Structures are given as structure tokens and as C-alpha cells.
Amino acid sequence: MRLLFVVPYPHGEAASQRYRVEQWLPILDMHEIKYEVAPFWSCQTWQVLYKPRHARQKSIGLLAGFIKRCALLFRLPAYDFVFIHREATPVGPPWFEWIAAKVFRKKIVFDFDDAIWLPNTTASNKMAASFKWHGKTRSICRWSDKVSCGNNYLLSFAQKHNQKVVLLPSVLDTVHLYHHRKEQRAEVVLGWIGSHSTLLYLQLIEPVLQRLEQKYRFRFVVIADQPPQLQLQSLEFRKWKAEREVQDLLELNIGLMPLPDSEWAKGKCAFKALQYMALGIPAVVSAVGANIQAVPNGKAGFACSTAEEWYEHLEQLINNPELREQMGANGQEWVRQHYSLQAYHSTFLSLFR
Structure with missing residues (x-):
């Protein structure tokens, strides 16, 4: 089996991706399952993405991300499953997901841990908010083989568009990482x-x-x-x-x-x-x-x-x-x-x- 993880962020940079994708990779290694992780943003663009200014670097990074997604399409035949965390591209319609599902007939596993179908404009994303295409979440749910959701509220939304929905909370490795116990002292x-x-x-x-x-x-x-x-x-x-x-x-x-x-x-x-x-x-x-x-x-x-x-x-x-x-x-x-x-x-x- 070969898996392709289509993710937004560079490795190790975002909590959502670290805990919903990256921490599972050693499990796949243990089961000898082959995989590749394909981020949209480069490390260089990620460093300035939520900072003011740097418009030129952000624009170049966005274009480079789209070029990488186009190139990735030609490699889809090599994979059995395409796992999409949140979205394949940060702005615009779900063209990558549609081609993967409808043209290449790939089994898509769609994973999200926020109400990403709702607008959520903040000071750091207000310029891109009008291009987010929030309605694509419904479409990707319909095209997916399975949908993985972080809580029951998200699961209820996904079930309106797909019958094969799995509840998968954002979990913690309590054996190797979160195994310490806080010692309560006088200082608060x-x-x-x-x-x-x-x-x-x-x-x-x-x-x-x-x-x-x-x-x-x-x-x-x-x-x-x-x-x-x-x-x-x-x-x-x-x-x-x-x-x-x-x-x-x-x-x-x-x-x-x-x-x-x-x-x-x-x-x-x-x-x-x-x-x-x-x-x-x-x-x-x-x-x-x-x-x-x-x-x-x-x-x-x-x-x-x-x-x-x-x-x-x-x-x-x-x-x-x-x-x-x-x-x-x-x-x-x-x-x-x-x-x-x-x-x-x-x-x-x-x-x-």
C-alpha cells in the first residue's frame, strides 16, 4: 500500500498537522506502509506568511505551491490512497481534489479538525479570506471515500454529505511524549x-x-x-x-x-x-x-x-x-x-x- 498525504504546512510547524498527520507516520513505518508527505507552503514562505508585509515573497510562495500541486497530479497513479488534511490549496476552488477523485479515481481520505466551511476572518488572513472558497468543504466530503473528523460537531456536518465518516479526535502519544506528571507545588x-x-x-x-x-x-x-x-x-x-x-x-x-x-x-x-x-x-x-x-x-x-x-x-x-x-x-x-x-x-x- 502507498499513501500520499496532501497537507498545507511544512513539517513540524503547525499543531493541527503535527497531531493529525505527522505523529501517525511512525505507526505507518511500523506496519511497513509506504507514504509521501506533500506540503503546499515552503519553509521560507511559512516563516513570513502571517507577518505583515512580505507581499512579494508570499505571492511567490503561493504560486510555487500551486505549481507543486500541478506536478503532484502526474504522480497520483502511484498511490492507493490520497489523504487530504484540511485542503489541497489554501485559496480557490477544490480543483486538485476533483481531479484526484473524478479523473484519477483515487480513494480520498478527507481530514479536518476545524469548522473550515465557515468564514473565520482575522487580521492575519483578511486579505486572503475572500478567496478561501469555504463551500469546497462540502464538495470534498462528497467526493471522498472516507471523511475523518476531530469532534462530533464536525462529524455531524460531514455526515450530511458522506455516509462513511469516522470520528478521529486529535490525540496524544501518552507513552513516548505526554507521559510526565505535573508536580503541584506552592507556586501557582x-x-x-x-x-x-x-x-x-x-x-x-x-x-x-x-x-x-x-x-x-x-x-x-x-x-x-x-x-x-x-x-x-x-x-x-x-x-x-x-x-x-x-x-x-x-x-x-x-x-x-x-x-x-x-x-x-x-x-x-x-x-x-x-x-x-x-x-x-x-x-x-x-x-x-x-x-x-x-x-x-x-x-x-x-x-x-x-x-x-x-x-x-x-x-x-x-x-x-x-x-x-x-x-x-x-x-x-x-x-x-x-x-x-x-x-x-x-x-x-x-x-x-
Whole structure:
């Protein structure tokens, strides 16, 4: 069997791709399954893609990506399955997917972990947003042999367009990578991990953190690719690096995941919360979408619907290291059983049967 992974990003640069594609590759090696990974963006373009200016370099990178996709079409006959993560091209209609499915008659496995059929315009993508062609998600679902979705909200959408839909959460390797346990100490460190696209969600709990700062001493560590714009005395920014991700997370005592109650947010796969819990860190999250299923409320963390609930639950955890320790242990076992790479090994391989 030979598999082709059509992905957006360079290797190791984006969490979505690392956990939904790249971490599965050693499993394929173990089963002696041949594969190739074909990213759209080059490393050079990726470095400037979400930065202001650099229009010429971005345009050249976009053109180069389209040329690579055209060249890739001529190699499709060599593969048994074409696994498409999110989309083959970042803008325009799904021409690559249509040719692969209708002309070359390839079995497509379509995978997504966001509500990518919905517009989600931010400051960093507003120029490209009008060219995104969001409706192509429905078409790719229809043309695919199977669709792999990160949560039940996404699965419900895909099932309207394809009967062979598989629930595959964004899971963690709890044996080789996420196997450490946070030791709760007297010092309290609250924290958040994510990218520039979700940094604005921290503003939802900024007033809560400001209230807590008036009464308690703690550090609030943000691990991201860009610094947040928050008025917090406790704020510490940590530049995200793949090789330090677990080490930086283990500095936290309490992990946060605020979300707005929106259709786009319902497509999120609770991955931040899973990262916290996998390392024995209680997760305090917004009671939105997959967060509700991913975090056992009151056992491994808290799901909050109001600002007052956020304040009360964070205060409770700040004051009680024993509760943090117990919730951390519960969360770690929960992730091992329900959201680990090992638990979904067979599910992933079933996509190619």
C-alpha cells in the first residue's frame, strides 16, 4: 500500500498537522506502509506568511505551491490512497481534489479538525479570506471515500454529505511524549498554549484574571507564536518551540482554554485541554463544543459558562494544591483511556482499509 498525504504546512510547524498527520507516520513505518508527505507552503514562505508585509515573497510562495500541486497530479497513479488534511490549496476552488477523485479515481481520505466551511476572518488572513472558497468543504466530503473528523460537531456536518465518516479526535502519544506528571507545588502558574489565530480568546477571561491578580499571587504564562495584547501584571510570554512544548507545559499548574460560544468555536477539538490533562494539569475551559465532552467537569477540571464560574473555579484551584493534584491524576488517566494515540491506533489504520 502507498499513501500520499496532501497537507498545507511544512513539517513540524503547525499543531493541527503535527497531531493529525505527522505523529501517525511512525505507526505507518511500523506496519511497513509506504507514504509521501506533500506540503503546499515552503519553509521560507511559512516563516513570513502571517507577518505583515512580505507581499512579494508570499505571492511567490503561493504560486510555487500551486505549481507543486500541478506536478503532484502526474504522480497520483502511484498511490492507493490520497489523504487530504484540511485542503489541497489554501485559496480557490477544490480543483486538485476533483481531479484526484473524478479523473484519477483515487480513494480520498478527507481530514479536518476545524469548522473550515465557515468564514473565520482575522487580521492575519483578511486579505486572503475572500478567496478561501469555504463551500469546497462540502464538495470534498462528497467526493471522498472516507471523511475523518476531530469532534462530533464536525462529524455531524460531514455526515450530511458522506455516509462513511469516522470520528478521529486529535490525540496524544501518552507513552513516548505526554507521559510526565505535573508536580503541584506552592507556586501557582496559570497558563495557555496556542497560536496567533486563537490569542484573542484570552480577552474573554482577561477581566477574571485581573480580579484574581488583586487577591492572589501567581504567574500567567502564555505559550504562543506571537505575544498577547493583555493588560495583566502576571503575564509572561513564552515563544512556542516544538522541542520545548511539553517542557513549557509542565511549568503550568492550571491550564486555561476560553472559547466564545460561536459556531466556529464549536468546531474546535479541545486540544489545549487534552494537552493539559495528559500531563496531569487541571483544565479550566469554556463550556463550548468539544470541551464539554473532553473535560470531565469537576473531576479533571471545570467547564465554565459565566465569568463568575471562571473566577470561582480558578480561585478554588489556586487555593487547593491537593485538588489540583487529584484532578491532574484523573485527567491524565482520562486522556490515556479516551484520547491517546494508542487508543486510536486501529481507528487511524481503518481509514485505509
